[in-house]
Every structure is written in structure tokens, then in C-alpha cells.
Ligand SMILES: Nc1nc2c(c(=O)[nH]1)N[C@H]1C(S)=C(S)[C@@H](COP(=O)(O)OP(=O)(O)OC[C@H]3O[C@@H](n4cnc5c(N)ncnc54)[C@H](O)[C@@H]3O)O[C@H]1N2
């Protein structure tokens with residue numbers, strides 16, 4: 001399935017088709033033997049492996065929304081009523097039924113006594129302060145419709161309802177819900193382990209000397225950080241030389257047990273495309289996606305392990321991650337969370353190649369306008385670092401004016 005790249009935009013693969021190819025490649029990651037049960041907070045950022053039904057209702061019992069008096073609404077006519085105060089209902093207790101003609105001091109969250117159907121907040125009572133414990137007395141209360149300040153049982157979720165559906169990305173709110181339901185552990189997909197290899201004889205580690213003609217490896221840090229932030233386990237294999245034998249050996253020794261091999265660089269049309277050469281006898285396809293940046297891509301398997309080859313330019317790497325790897329994992333495993341598409345208005349005009357989906361970088365301002373940062377160039381790391389969104393210009397759109405709407409993804 002090895003093929004040659006197509007420089008002609010017309011023969012390039014669409015973004016949607018390549019996204020589907022990446023999703024297909026990673027499909028085996030969604031299997032029952034790649035799930036595990038974890039204590040709630042350890043499951044932060046993971047995708048839920050199965051539906052969760054509520055084992056109890058929330059709230060589990062009708063309770064008060066205010067500090068005040070639990071009453072029978074029928075006891076209080078329009079003019080109000082003076083009711084005898086009975087012993088208070090603190091939160092956590094199981095109260096006696098409320099006798100007609102009485103009012104029970106009740107605290108927020110405490111169970112509504114049987115017979116009571118409304119709560120009058122203490123501020124509306126006369127006197128507007130609770131009696132000292134043990135003191136007998138009466139209180140004058142205004143009328144309250146049945147249900148006032150009562151949080152009824154099951155009003156948030158009823159026992160048996162779907163609490164969360166499979167594929168939900170577990171954030172603080174979802175984990176908090178499971179805790180509220182009394183569930184201590186949750187079955188999630190295992191974290192995906194990626195072997196990350198950057199390539200190129202021109203690339204050296206940050207911190208080392210920079211000889212003439214060399215550049216520092218930014219892709220390794222950029223992609224490791226992007227994948228860690230997305231909850232993936234990242235194994236760094238360092239920088240491979242431009243020798244295909246070296247790269248193959250490195251992938252064989254370090255790729256053991258990885259769910260995905262990800263390389264950067266060496267996939268386009270140069271004379272020394274190490275990744276292409278290393279994959280020569282593997283079922284890997286090198287192609288051009290109708291996207292800028294991130295056009296040249298590799299996809300297939302290396303010794304049976306799923307493989308993606310991102311292009312060498314740093315911005316192309318991040319765009320490739322956001323356009324292909326994140327959405328595929330998100331759809332298959334529920335995590336990382338998909339980017340939320342937002343609409344924004346361009347602060348200035350732009351042009352874009354007719355047959356490519358262009359992904360520009362920009363700053364989304366609070367008013368909803370987006371200012372592009374830097375030009376189209378996929379080497380513009382500084383401009384990327386000053387951006388907070390990716391700006392999408394779909395294939396077929398060649399010009400946009402200031403004020404035109406675009407889709408943006410928050411980074
Ligand atoms: N004749 C053609 N030339 C190129 C084409 C093409 O279609 N025809 N495509 C261009 C595009 S678009 C891209 S993107 C690059 C992709 O090239 P490779 O994936 O083969 O990557 P390299 O050639 O190795 O490097 C490209 C660029 O990125 C820099 N780089 C590489 N690795 C790193 C790293 N780890 N950290 C920072 N920067 C890195 C490298 O120095 C190059 O400047 O090909 C175009 N050419």
C-alpha cells in the first residue's frame with residue numbers, strides 16, 4: 001500500500017478522508033481488554049467505557065433548600081399564621097412527621113419531615129432568628145405554596161436513569177456526579193501509549209551546542225506536551241538520525257508495547273526522507289492531505305503497531321495532532337475531549353489556497369473577534385506560542401474579509 005505523494009492538490013486526500021483513515025487505524029484501541037476500573041480521581045480525563053445508570057436518586061430524599069421552617073402549606077392562610085415550633089431538623093437526621101399546626105426549624109439539606117411540603121426561609125419569619133435549642137415558642141409565618149424551597153427526591157436524576165453514557169470524557173463534574181451517586185470506581189479506557197520519535201540530522205536536543213546548519217528539536221517537546229495534556233502516555237525515543245536502518249532499529253527496540261508509533265519529519269519529497277525509507281517494506285501509505293499546514297502525512301503499521309508520520313514543521317505537527325489524532329481518540333475512546341467549535345469574526349482579511357483546508361493560528365478576543373498571528377508558514381513557532389485558537393478556512397474558500405465568520409478551536 002506504499003504510494004507516492006501527489007503534489008497536485010486535486011489528487012490530495014480530503015481532511016475528512018484522512019481523519020477517517022486515522023480513526024480506522026486506531027479502531028482496535030476500543031476493545032474491552034483495553035479498559036480498567038479506577039478510583040474516581042485517577043479516572044480524570046479518561047473516557048468512560050460503558051454506560052452508568054444511577055443506582056440511587058438525587059437528591060435521595062426531599063430536602064430543604066433554605067435554613068427556615070418546614071411547614072404544611074395548607075396550615076398557612078393568605079394572612080399568614082402563628083405556628084407552634086417543634087424540635088429542629090438538622091442536616092443528616094431523619095425527622096419525626098410534622099404535626100398539623102406546627103413548624104419545624106430546618107437547615108439547608110436536611111430531610112423534609114413527612115407531612116411538610118414547603119419551607120419558609122428564616123428571614124421571612126417573625127421572629128427572624130431561630131430559638132435557642134430547648135426553648136418552646138411560636139413563629140409567625142407568611143403563606144408558602146406547596147413545594148416552595150423543597151428539593152424533591154430525584155429532581156436531579158432518578159434511580160435507574162442514565163447518569164453518564166459510554167464515551168463521556170470524565171472531567172470534575174462527571175466524577176463529582178459519580179461520587180454523589182455513591183460510586184467509588186469507574187471503568188474507563190486505558191491511557192494510550194505513544195512512542196514519539198523526532199527525526200532529522202539537522203535536529204539537536206535543546207541544551208546542547210547549536211552547530212551551523214542545525215536547529216533545536218521543538219517537535220518533541222511540542223508533541224509530548226500536547227499528548228500529555230490530552231492524557232496520553234508518551235515514551236520519547238529521542239532524535240533519530242537520517243539513517244533508515246537506525247530508525248528501524250530504534251522503533252523495534254523502543255516500540256514494544258506501544259499502542260501507536262508517531263514520528264515527525266522525513267515524510268515529504270526530499271532526497272533523504274528517513275521515515276519513508278524506514279517504512280519501505282511496511283504497509284504504510286505516504287500521501288498528501290488537502291490541508292495547510294500538515295499536508296504530507298504517513299499512515300499505516302510498523303511491525304503491526306499503528307503508525308502515524310507527521311510532517312517535520314512544528315506547526316504542522318500540532319495541527320496534525322489536533323486535526324487527526326485528537327479527534328480519532330476522542331471519537332473512539334471518549335478522551336481526550338474534542339475541541340469545541342466556536343464561531344468568531346475575523347479582525348482582518350485573509351486569503352487561502354482554493355483546494356486546501358487552511359488552519360491558521362490566532363488570538364480570540366473576549367468580544368468574539370479573532371486576530372491572526374503570523375502568516376501561513378508552518379515554521380512560525382513564536383506566532384503559534386502567541387495564539388489561543390486554530391482558525392479554520394475550509395477548502396473552496398479563497399478569500400475572507402474582516403468581519404467574516406470563521407470556525408475556531410480553542411487550544
Ligand atoms: N518539493 C516539496 N517539498 C516539500 C513539500 C512538497 O510537497 N514538495 N512539502 C512541504 C511541506 S508542506 C512540509 S510540512 C515539509 C514536510 O517535510 P518532512 O516531513 O519531510 O520534514 P523535514 O523535511 O524533515 O522537515 C521539514 C521542516 O521542519 C523542520 N523540522 C524537522 N524536524 C524538526 C524538529 N524536531 N523540531 C523543529 N523543526 C523540525 C526541518 O528543519 C524543516 O525545516 O516538507 C515541505 N517540502
Ligand code: MOO
Pocket residue numbers: 291292293294295296311313316377378
Ligand atoms: O503542510 Mo506543510 O505542513 O505546510 O508545512
